[in-house]
Amino acid sequence: MYKHFLPDEYVKDIYQITPEKLQEQGIKGIMTDLDNTLVEWDRPEATPEVIEWMKLMRDAGLKVIVVSNNHEPRVSTFCQPAEIPFIFEARKPLEKGFERALRLLELPKEEVVMIGDQLLTDILGGNRFGLHTILVVPVAKSDGFVTRFNRKVERRILKGLKRRGMLDWEE
Ligand SMILES: [Mg+2]
Secondary structure (H helix, E strand, O other): OHHHHOOOEEEOOHHHOOHHHHHHOOOOEEEEOOEOOOEOOOOOOOOHHHHHHHHHHHHOOOEEEEEOOOOHHHHHHHHOOOOOOEEOOOOOOOHHHHHHHHHHHOOOHHHEEEEEOOHHHHHHHHHHHOOEEEEEOOOOOOOOHHHHHHHHHHHHHHHHHHHOOOOOOOO
16 A cells, blocks of 8 residues: 555755756656645745746756646646646645646656645555656645645655655655
C-alpha cells in the first residue's frame, strides 16, 4: 500500500526541477499542483520566479498544465495572467482530472510528470494514473482547511515510508 504514496523523486522546490533533467527522462509534459507547490496556498497570483520557471520549461519545448483541486476563481486568477492552461476542481487523486489534463497535453502518460506537495492527492493520484511523480516541500507551513486534515494522514504515511527506508527526507 505504501508504494502508491512513494514519489519517483523528491526535491526541495520546483526550482530544482530543470528542463534538462526532465528531458533526460523522456518527459515532454508537466502537470503541476498549484497551492503550496507553485506558491503559498493563499497567494493569489504567480510570482516572477514562477513565471520565469514556466517560461524556462516552455522555451525548452515542455508543455505545462496546472491541475488543481481548488475552485475556478482561485485557479483562473492565478493561471490566466500568466497564460498557463489549467484544470480546476480536478478531484485528485481520482482519475478524471488527470485524464482531462492528459488530453489537453496530447501526450502519452509515460512522457508526463506530476509535481505536487501532497502525498494523498498529487502523488497517490499521479502514481495510480501512471505518471512520473515528483514531491516538493510545501511552499508555506500553513494550509487551507481541507489540506490540514490531509496533512495529518500524510505525516503518518511519511513516517511509514521513512521507517521502511523508502524515503529519506527531513523537512
Ligand atoms: Mg498542494
